[in-house]
Amino acid sequence: MTEQATMPPSATASLLSRVRRTWSRRGMPRVITGATVLIVMSILCFFSAWLTPHPPNAVDLSARLQPPVFAGGTFNHILGTDELGRDILSRVMVGGRTSMAIGALAVVVSLTIGSTLGLLAGYFGRRLDAVVTMLSEIQLALPSMLIIFFFLAVIGPNIVTIAIVLALADWVLYARMVRARTLVEKTREYVDAARVLGVSTSRLLLRHLWPNVFPTIMVLAMVSLGGVILSESALSFLGLGVQRPWPSWGRMVADGQSRLQAAWWIAVSPAFCIAMVVFSANLLGDGLPPDLEGRVMSHIKQTISATAQSVPLLDIRGLRTEFRSDHGTVRVLNDVSLSVSSGEVLGLVGESGSGKSVTALSLLGLVPRPGRVTQGQVLLNGRDLMTMDERALSDLRGREVGLVLQDAMTAMNPVLTIGQQICETLRRHLGLGRAQARRRAIDLLDRVGIPDPGRRVDDYPHQFSGGMRQRAMIAMALSCEPKLLIADEPTTALDVTIQAQVLDLLSSLKEEMGMSLIMITHDLGIIAGLADRVAVMYAGNIVETGPVRQVFKAPAHPYTQGLLASIPSITDTTKSDLQAITGLPPDLAALPQGCAFAPRCPQRQRRCETDRPHLIHHDAQSAAACWLVDPPSDRAANSTSQTTEPMRNR
Amino acid sequence: MLLGAVTLFFTLTLVFVIIRMVPSDPATVLMMGEATPEQLDRLRELWGLDKSIVEQFFIYLANLVQGNAGDSYQFQRVAGMPGVPVFDLVMNRLPATGYLALVAIIFSMLIALPLGILAALFPDSILDKLVLILASVLASVPAFFSGMLLMLFFSLTLRILPTGGYDSPQSVILPALALSFSFSAVLLRVTRTEMARIMRSEFIQSARAKGLRSWRIVLVHALKNAMIPLLTIIGLRFGDLLAGSVVVETLFRWPGIGGLMIDSIIARDYPVVQLVIPLAALAFIIVNITVDVLFGALDPRLRTGGRS
Numbered sequence A: 001m002t003e004q005a006t007m008p009p010s011a012t013a014s015l016l017s018r019v020r021r022t023w024s025r026r027g028m029p030r031v032i033t034g035a036t037v038l039i040v041m042s043i044l045c046f047f048s049a050w051l052t053p054h055p056p057n058a059v060d061l062s063a064r065l066q067p068p069v070f071a072g073g074t075f076n077h078i079l080g081t082d083e084l085g086r087d088i089l090s091r092v093m094v095g096g097r098t099s100m101a102i103g104a105l106a107v108v109v110s111l112t113i114g115s116t117l118g119l120l121a122g123y124f125g126r127r128l129d130a131v132v133t134m135l136s137e138i139q140l141a142l143p144s145m146l147i148i149f150f151f152l153a154v155i156g157p158n159i160v161t162i163a164i165v166l167a168l169a170d171w172v173l174y175a176r177m178v179r180a181r182t183l184v185e186k187t188r189e190y191v192d193a194a195r196v197l198g199v200s201t202s203r204l205l206l207r208h209l210w211p212n213v214f215p216t217i218m219v220l221a222m223v224s225l226g227g228v229i230l231s232e233s234a235l236s237f238l239g240l241g242v243q244r245p246w247p248s249w250g251r252m253v254a255d256g257q258s259r260l261q262a263a264w265w266i267a268v269s270p271a272f273c274i275a276m277v278v279f280s281a282n283l284l285g286d287g288l289p290p291d292l293e294g295r296v297m298s299h300i301k302q303t304i305s306a307t308a309q310s311v312p313l314l315d316i317r318g319l320r321t322e323f324r325s326d327h328g329t330v331r332v333l334n335d336v337s338l339s340v341s342s343g344e345v346l347g348l349v350g351e352s353g354s355g356k357s358v359t360a361l362s363l364l365g366l367v368p369r370p371g372r373v374t375q376g377q378v379l380l381n382g383r384d385l386m387t388m389d390e391r392a393l394s395d396l397r398g399r400e401v402g403l404v405l406q407d408a409m410t411a412m413n414p415v416l417t418i419g420q421q422i423c424e425t426l427r428r429h430l431g432l433g434r435a436q437a438r439r440r441a442i443d444l445l446d447r448v449g450i451p452d453p454g455r456r457v458d459d460y461p462h463q464f465s466g467g468m469r470q471r472a473m474i475a476m477a478l479s480c481e482p483k484l485l486i487a488d489e490p491t492t493a494l495d496v497t498i499q500a501q502v503l504d505l506l507s508s509l510k511e512e513m514g515m516s517l518i519m520i521t522h523d524l525g526i527i528a529g530l531a532d533r534v535a536v537m538y539a540g541n542i543v544e545t546g547p548v549r550q551v552f553k554a555p556a557h558p559y560t561q562g563l564l565a566s567i568p569s570i571t572d573t574t575k576s577d578l579q580a581i582t583g584l585p586p587d588l589a590a591l592p593q594g595c596a597f598a599p600r601c602p603q604r605q606r607r608c609e610t611d612r613p614h615l616i617h618h619d620a621q622s623a624a625a626c627w628l629v630d631p632p633s634d635r636a637a638n639s640t641s642q643t644t645e646p647m648r649n650r
Numbered sequence B: 001m002l003l004g005a006v007t008l009f010f011t012l013t014l015v016f017v018i019i020r021m022v023p024s025d026p027a028t029v030l031m032m033g034e035a036t037p038e039q040l041d042r043l044r045e046l047w048g049l050d051k052s053i054v055e056q057f058f059i060y061l062a063n064l065v066q067g068n069a070g071d072s073y074q075f076q077r078v079a080g081m082p083g084v085p086v087f088d089l090v091m092n093r094l095p096a097t098g099y100l101a102l103v104a105i106i107f108s109m110l111i112a113l114p115l116g117i118l119a120a121l122f123p124d125s126i127l128d129k130l131v132l133i134l135a136s137v138l139a140s141v142p143a144f145f146s147g148m149l150l151m152l153f154f155s156l157t158l159r160i161l162p163t164g165g166y167d168s169p170q171s172v173i174l175p176a177l178a179l180s181f182s183f184s185a186v187l188l189r190v191t192r193t194e195m196a197r198i199m200r201s202e203f204i205q206s207a208r209a210k211g212l213r214s215w216r217i218v219l220v221h222a223l224k225n226a227m228i229p230l231l232t233i234i235g236l237r238f239g240d241l242l243a244g245s246v247v248v249e250t251l252f253r254w255p256g257i258g259g260l261m262i263d264s265i266i267a268r269d270y271p272v273v274q275l276v277i278p279l280a281a282l283a284f285i286i287v288n289i290t291v292d293v294l295f296g297a298l299d300p301r302l303r304t305g306g307r308s
């Protein structure tokens, strides 16, 4: 009682919220179902002395082998009778008392032993910890159920021995979990503080530990309750279970087994009870994942007649991508429009989280669940990828568009060789034979500058150095000589000297093959050295685009200005009034109504907070989405009211 | 390896000591009270039970090292006659259990892999939920119950499969199925979780970006990675399979080690018990060592990673 009173409110609240979170995540209905079944069955069994419809041992030879009521029997014996005319329902209820008592007892014993040992091992560490760890390792290296069979057969079964022996199988679960949590809690500051203040540390530790471990312990307990009841029934079935005062369910099944054909209900009723209890315990502890609202798979496609003059290789128009979750829909790409001409290098920049990678994935139809493209067109050579089916798209991926990802270590399959991963692309798209593909793969590795390619082709990704791995990744993406290569931060994971080599390689290969390149990066230096044109992203929108030289010299959008200002070597030093961007990156789930950049914009105006600016061309090649930028025709008038209509989109 | 050896020795000792801790005496159990005290003494002397427990233990170890596990007590009805050598007895029964376990593992894979993969490919779909429910049901039904239902349906009603025994090639089907159900529940969950995790990984994204066919991405790129955790779990849960086989062998009168073990424990047939249980532990250890070796074959990072 006093313990309860002194428990800090924060701990109680956190315990409650943890429990609530755990439970809501697992789906309340299932938890309720599981708990209800368990509670009802426990009541029926534990109070069976008063609840059984018939005395469980009352022999009635006139009512032998009656079937259950749903198989033609009477309501007098709902689950039928056995060969002596004893009521099965009553016997099952009484037998359940034994099964459930053993289950509950075993769980309590293993929980107590396990968490105590775990707590002590975590708190005192050293020798005790070593002993506990050693014991749990040995236990895990043994077929424990077999040992349990043996133990019981030898010791002789009764409720207590069975419960204790079964408990020995599960203590490790609790011990490991509690030990790990204790180790974490022990290092928290409050423990030191308490020591200084002279408060009992162990007390404090327990109080903080409890809310952390309680939900997990409950889950473990439920899962192991199911396991224990299963094990007990197996024991009883083998004749190693409890006989006194009442046979448990497993024993009843074994007894009824011989009459399986003539009177199946004798064995099936208790067996079904076992399955029910175990299922409910599992449902309660383990739960099923929460329902997620059904996802609409269809893509909404806008058909906008393309007014094609000089068709760019890639033309993305008004691309919108959303991620749905329980908390609502997040629009990760709002309105992305881009184009890349043949042989051109487009640099795509923006801070992390602005949507660069999602743009790349969206245009290839590879947005991971639960994301989907809801709007827009992606024209590759005039064909709209958004209206293609998966098969046609896959013909195109790797063949016409290659993709290089940031970290080749995670982007390559660790269990296939570099050669296998290059060859499969070649064989898929170019229909090469095994030997041909291999020769070509070696050749490709050679071209990207990997020494001794004939040998390295059979290496696995982890055997390559970081730089070599990224070269191999490039070789893979370029194997079918695509027209467009998308490189998503291809050098971010590499160190500086290797970065330069890989960039050189990319630009020379691009020249050699005459392909286009979308270079995604947050490094403006790379853009300056490599790209022809640049597109700047902010919060899922392209906010500025134009030739690199022009954008770097005279950035039109305040965000671009801020980006450039933060890099002294590139900035024109005369614009010293511009500071690096302050404020927090935008929260895509809660973007302001007007300009997404408004909260951080030094040049914010009143309308910026209410109206969203669209991408507007301010000369033939450049565009920006900002109310400060005027279309060429209105430059003289400097009007603000006529520029709301976007020129490029729609 | 070292842990394996320690565990094995631990088991040997444990079994040896525990079985002798109980007051009941094998000679009395065997003769069922029909023998004179002199006859009982002769039996005990024959079995070496008159010596001290430490002495007995060293004799046991020394014989075991030479491949001699003693003679069975129960398969020797006449006092003074040498019993059946336990080693032969066990080796006669071992193949049946090994065969049963192997077929059960294959059945489990056949159930778990396709369903688990499908569920992982369509997360949160109706199919996924059904698969999860199936896994929960399979995990909740005791092996003797599913075995009985199978027997009731296929043997007693349809009469297409035998109720037990080891005579025809079809005999293995029902026991192996009964044994495989709870095992496949475990495999099903692991397959689903692991495949779903792997399908979200970046190398799958880049495999898709290469335009590979979906079947190749799933069956080569993803599944090969998923085999690693699957093997781990097979190794860890192999003990459950052995324990389950005791029940299933009893139910289907399968002439394996499981039935022998239960009978011998009840008959206090020390030599059999002292061989069978450590042998089960050994099998468990060997399976796990094999799993470790297979890891190397499946995961190249372990091969050159220097873990020998």
Ligand SMILES: Nc1ncnc2c1ncn2[C@@H]1O[C@H](COP(=O)(O)OP(=O)(O)O)[C@@H](O)[C@H]1O
Residues within 6 Å of the ligand: A323, A332, A350, A351, A352, A353, A354, A355, A356, A357, A358, A359, A368, A369, A370, A371, A588
């Ligand atoms: N699988 C996903 N689920 C939910 N949100 C995602 C997922 N992938 C990306 N996002 C969101 O999309 C936004 C853009 O991500 P990304 O395109 O990776 O940014 P970056 O410009 O750094 O490449 C991020 O805010 C991220 O939270």
Ligand code: SF4
Residues within 6 Å of the ligand: A557, A558, A559, A595, A596, A597, A598, A599, A601, A602, A603, A604, A605, A608, A613, A625, A626, A627, A628
């Ligand atoms: S629209 Fe307004 S808030 Fe947005 S960037 Fe331009 S000036 Fe700043």
Ligand SMILES: [Mg+2]
Residues within 6 Å of the ligand: A356, A357, A358, A488, A489
């Ligand atoms: Mg990114």
